[in-house]
Amino acid sequence: MSLAFALALAGGALFIAWIVSDPVLAARRRSRLHRRSLTDAERRTLADWLPVCQHMPHELRDRLERLTAVFIGERQFVGCGGLEVTPEMKLAIAAQACLLVLGRNTHVYDELRAVLVYPSQFIVPEQWHDEHGVVTDEKRVLAGETWDQGRIILSWEDVGARGDDGEAFNVVIHEFAHYLDHESGGAPWIHDAAARRRWDDLLERELAVVRDAERRGEPTFLDPYAGEDRAEFFAVASEAYFEEPQRFARSMPSLYAALRDVYRLDPAAW
Template sequence: MPILLLTFLTLVVLASVFLPSVWRQHRRNRIQQQPFPASWRQILKRRMPYFRALPADLQLQLKKLIQVFVVEKQFVGCAGLVVTDEMKVTIAAQACLLLLNKPLHYYPKLQQILIYPGAFVVPAKQADAAGVVSESTQVHLGQSWQSGQIVLSWVDTLQSAAICNDGHNLVIHEFAHQLDQLKGLATGAPLLSNKAAYQEWSQVLSFEFEQLQRQLALGVPTLFDAYAATNPAEFFAVISEVFFEQAELFATQHPALYQQLKSFYALDPLSWQHTHPVLS
């Protein structure tokens, strides 16, 4: 192949890889340079008391993340629900808590957020010991799909935002699953910086997960919801809820586990919740 043709093809390939990324970042910069809408500030004030607990620099960062998130993600109303800015901003504000201090990261696989008025029913299949498959239905408040969709109950999304110190947050839970699913199937081990980080993560989380299962079997009260003991993926999602909403209890009772999440999220909610307590 002539050198000039090879060079041209190489440039075409490089352009196809890098130009979309450059253009996407340029578009995001333009979005973030726009003033944050006054009506959106009122939504944050009315619906998300957690926002007031954040330091000023994180408040500003969160608003910029919300602006991009609302533009880039498609919000779809289900069961007759009409999507409003209030829904978009309330969901985006909670989802983007997990993106603070993570530049250029907006849940790249996520395309749609499906919103139901309340709990929704999904079909389920289950095989018994003999291999016989039976069909049933299950009621859910939220789901995160590897195919690029999250499903949320709006009434439970509102409650999660309003009661922000009980260790339960539907949006944080489902979006933690999205972080876990960036590498494929949710396993409770999201993308980390290096091999050593994975080794430490596995050691700490495996110990804590097994300890939780033992405590529940003995009837010992635990900080984490029993659902966390379902599997490692649910464990990661549940402890993420508690990390953001009950940092002091978390850090006191599970210091090694708290340090792992502090490192992964590049945040320390304990530092600002001492100064500005999260109000419900």
């Protein structure tokens, strides 16, 4: 390889690295994606997956479409276990993920690098260390998992099962709510110390109510899995908040009002 050719090659590599990392170009790319509107076919897909978008205020629906386009353009989707991720799958996942951040101005899951999609539930090997240092190997079968801030894993079969049997089940909302919860240390978009205390107290109180009802064998509005721990409580409550907002507002008004402040959205009014 001649010196001139090697220099040209190195220069080219540097130029590509600059393009990829340059924040100005990234911002311009995002604003281009923001201006991109969905095609009619994409709008129909969006309405199939998120019928609620037809009832929300116009400006919210516009914003949802723009955020969804940015999400699809910027985040990587990876098919696992032989699955090919189709444009419809991307749209369905992206739109539901963006529903969570619709009321907020800036957040588009900046740290998230990839959404991994399996055809159905997947097995995750896990190791438990108990207090005596005994290690137990375990396998868990999951419909979704939030893996650090970089990856979210979903089972496509379970994505499609949202709203089945009249249940407030939505694995996309569940996992992306975990993402927002992890990222914020347990209080999404709450920065004020007094508000944080109120949020912590409310979650503890409502979690205790769900656990008590479960112990007494009484039915609960939220899926009993909410009683697992605080993180699951928030994720399950977020599913119900977007899937069954009116019943939620009637059954657990204080929690509904707190989530309305967190998400800055009022789906019960749509």
